[in-house]
Amino acid sequence: MSLKALTYVVVGFTFALYIGIAIWSRAHNTRDFYIAGKGVSPIANGMATAADWMSAASFISMAGLIAFLGYDGSVYLMGWTGGYVLLALLLAPYLRKFGKFTVPEFIAERYYSKTARIVAVICLIFISFTYVAGQMRGVGIVFSRFLEVDVTVGLIIGMGIVFTYAVLGGMKGITYTQVAQYCVLIFAYTVPAVFIAIQITGNPIPQLAFGSEITGTGTALLDKLDDIVTSLGFNQYTSGTKSRIDVFCITMALMVGTAGLPHVIVRFFTVPKVRDARASAGYALLFIAILYTTAPAVGSMARYNLINTIQPGEIGAVDGNLLYDERPNWFRTWEQTGLVTFEDRNGDGRVQYYDDRNPAFSRQAEAFGWRGNELGVDRDIMVLANPEIAGLPNWVIALVAAGGIAAALSTAAGLLLVISAAVSHDLIKGIFMPRISETNELRAGRVAAAFAILVAGYLGFDPPGWVAQVVAFAFGLAAASLFPVILLGIFSKRVNREGAIAGMLTGLLFTYGYIEYFKGLFLKWAGAPWGDNVAQNWLFGISPEGIGVIGMCLNFAVAIAVSTMTRPPPEHIRHMVEHIRVPRHRESET
Amino acid sequence: MHRDNRLAYWRANLRLVAVCLTIWFVCSYVFGILLVEELNAIRIGGFQLGFWFAQQGSIYVFVLLIIFYAWRMNHIDKKFDVHED
Numbered sequence: 001m002s003l004k005a006l007t008y009v010v011v012g013f014t015f016a017l018y019i020g021i022a023i024w025s026r027a028h029n030t031r032d033f034y035i036a037g038k039g040v041s042p043i044a045n046g047m048a049t050a051a052d053w054m055s056a057a058s059f060i061s062m063a064g065l066i067a068f069l070g071y072d073g074s075v076y077l078m079g080w081t082g083g084y085v086l087l088a089l090l091l092a093p094y095l096r097k098f099g100k101f102t103v104p105e106f107i108a109e110r111y112y113s114k115t116a117r118i119v120a121v122i123c124l125i126f127i128s129f130t131y132v133a134g135q136m137r138g139v140g141i142v143f144s145r146f147l148e149v150d151v152t153v154g155l156i157i158g159m160g161i162v163f164t165y166a167v168l169g170g171m172k173g174i175t176y177t178q179v180a181q182y183c184v185l186i187f188a189y190t191v192p193a194v195f196i197a198i199q200i201t202g203n204p205i206p207q208l209a210f211g212s213e214i215t216g217t218g219t220a221l222l223d224k225l226d227d228i229v230t231s232l233g234f235n236q237y238t239s240g241t242k243s244r245i246d247v248f249c250i251t252m253a254l255m256v257g258t259a260g261l262p263h264v265i266v267r268f269f270t271v272p273k274v275r276d277a278r279a280s281a282g283y284a285l286l287f288i289a290i291l292y293t294t295a296p297a298v299g300s301m302a303r304y305n306l307i308n309t310i311q312p313g314e315i316g317a318v319d320g321n322l323l324y325d326e327r328p329n330w331f332r333t334w335e336q337t338g339l340v341t342f343e344d345r346n347g348d349g350r351v352q353y354y355d356d357r358n359p360a361f362s363r364q365a366e367a368f369g370w371r372g373n374e375l376g377v378d379r380d381i382m383v384l385a386n387p388e389i390a391g392l393p394n395w396v397i398a399l400v401a402a403g404g405i406a407a408a409l410s411t412a413a414g415l416l417l418v419i420s421a422a423v424s425h426d427l428i429k430g431i432f433m434p435r436i437s438e439t440n441e442l443r444a445g446r447v448a449a450a451f452a453i454l455v456a457g458y459l460g461f462d463p464p465g466w467v468a469q470v471v472a473f474a475f476g477l478a479a480a481s482l483f484p485v486i487l488l489g490i491f492s493k494r495v496n497r498e499g500a501i502a503g504m505l506t507g508l509l510f511t512y513g514y515i516e517y518f519k520g521l522f523l524k525w526a527g528a529p530w531g532d533n534v535a536q537n538w539l540f541g542i543s544p545e546g547i548g549v550i551g552m553c554l555n556f557a558v559a560i561a562v563s564t565m566t567r568p569p570p571e572h573i574r575h576m577v578e579h580i581r582v583p584r585h586r587e588s589e590t
Numbered sequence: 591m592h593r594d595n596r597l598a599y600w601r602a603n604l605r606l607v608a609v610c611l612t613i614w615f616v617c618s619y620v621f622g623i624l625l626v627e628e629l630n631a632i633r634i635g636g637f638q639l640g641f642w643f644a645q646q647g648s649i650y651v652f653v654l655l656i657i658f659y660a661w662r663m664n665h666i667d668k669k670f671d672v673h674e675d
Binding site: 066071073074077078081082084085088089090093207210211212213220221222223238239244247248251252273274275278279281282285286289292293296578581582583584585 | 657
């Protein structure tokens with residue numbers, strides 16, 4: 001069977017599986033639709049959370065990103081895992097005890113205020129839509145790359161699939177589909193990684209191969225990598241270029257942002273008990289860690305493979321570089337997609353790959369007769385081409401396609417669901433039509449989900465230029481707006497309505513303003529960005545990616561200061577806080 | 591009496607959270623970022639230690655921390671008789 005046919009079969013089979021699961025587990029009432037009837041086992045919820053969390057970007061782009069960034073890529077590895085510690089210790093068990101449907105609902109009740117609820121919904125919709133737009137784009141790209149259809153066609157197929165199981169199944173359908181999607185994506189990710197690890201180091205476990213010697217050389221992989229990248233003028237692989245404070249702040253913004261993302265938090269509403277919420281966070285991170293500890297190993301091995309292929313001989317020797325006519329098959333395949341490009345600048349028929357922005361090395365390169373870097377490599381290639389580089393059979397390549405699509409669909413579905421819940425439960429039932437019937441609310445939820453898919457699809461089809469950037473900023477905004485008020489709502493009995501609203505608005509506006517000032521989002525027409533996005537201009541040397549941390553601190557400070565100056569929360573709120581802090585109350589106490 | 595029990599339970603929880611978050615901070619921010627260059631002088635196998643913490647070790651510690659916290663909290667829940675059936 002040809003690769004294309006095989007890919008269609010494998011991907012088609014997974015689609016049939018997802019839709020089958022959605023029909024089997026469709027939602028019958030709002031409890032099912034919003035929180036899967038609170039009946040999900042902690043392990044299943046852990047897998048669903050992991051699939052929800054790991055997007056197309058984690059699956060396809062992250063290893064490549066780290067391959068080119070080296071140590072600087074650590075911010076993503078630590079930042080996108082460490083937030084689960086905060087979730088498990090500070091938020092998940094208490095929000096589960098609270099036992100309602102959405103994040104804004106918690107904020108509304110804890111801060112006894114519809115205004116607070118509306119502010120929370122605005123934060124949630126802003127964060128989730130920017131995030132989902134990037135996912136839908138990812139869905140389209142993954143489809144078009146693997147199934148060789150147009151990006152738009154890919155996007156429409158993806159919308160159709162998500163539509164079927166999100167609208168039909170709600171949270172319950174999504175959860176069980178995500179369990180299946182996790183299994184597909186983790187298998188597809190680790191199989192090629194194991195084979196590459198064996199090829200390079202002889203050790204089958206990628207996490208260990210990462211620190212092993214390259215077969216037959218007696219030199220450790222990372223030492224060899226440091227050696228060859230620096231001798232081609234690139235930065236050393238194991239040390240970074242960003243300032244420490246910036247690395248620190250970006251990591252923290254990503255961690256706290258993770259803990260403040262509504263579509264992640266809401267997953268912990270679906271388990272039966274408080275202790276399940278704690279355990280479930282542990283399972284989720286364990287399942288995520290399997291991919292996140294494999295990714296840097298894949299990144300380093302892929303970078304080593306790439307350079308070894310292009311520069312098999314001595315640097316500067318006439319025959320040290322790969323002859324273009326003798327390029328390997330994967331090079332030819334991915335050249336057709338434009339992910340690998342070659343331009344023979346010095347006309348010697350060989351490929352030169354080096355850092356031509358490094359002035360010292362460029363002078364040396366000129367002496368070799370090199371006229372600039374000739375190879376363009378898209379970072380996505382590091383995962384996509386891995387099976388071919390490792391010479392794995394076609395079914396593995398088909399599996400990687402199914403894995404990439406699973407990663408994109410599962411994340412998009414989770415995000416769309418929190419958007420629809422915010423509209424039907426928080427806005428329609430919570431604010432505008434408190435007496436809406438259960439059946440009608442469920443219907444409203446389905447309509448909202450369908451509408452959200454259309455908007456997300458449109459954003460993915462015609463992405464405003466800023467979508468890619470904003471996905472990173474969604475974390476900063478979540479860190480600066482939602483996380484502090486949820487945390488204070490649990491750990492302080494004194495923080496009140498006025499403090500929470502002032503804190504959320506301060507964090508959101510400050511962070512948004514800083515990003516707008518340096519990157520320009522919505523106010524391009526008014527001349528944004530106004531500042532050059534360079535380290536000398538940044539506040540305390542913190543880039544817009546990391547500024548959410550300052551926004552978070554301001555949110556905390558303002559919320560506490562305003563609360564102490566205004567009236568404390570009413571008595572029943574203090575009782576509510578005491579109630580959510582304890583898993584079970586004795587009969588006599590309730 | 592019940593109130594005292596609840597307060598004692600909450601304090602035990604906060605102590606455990608504080609211990610876990612200290613380890614969380616040290617293994618990621620201190621070992622992986624602030625002291626990364628100093629730790630890179632130490633090697634384990636083919637890794638420089640600081641780099642290993644930043645790209646592998648911190649993640650393992652995070653997983654273990656959550657499992658440890660969940661396990662200890664079940665214990666504390668029982669001790670203060672607030673566990674779910």
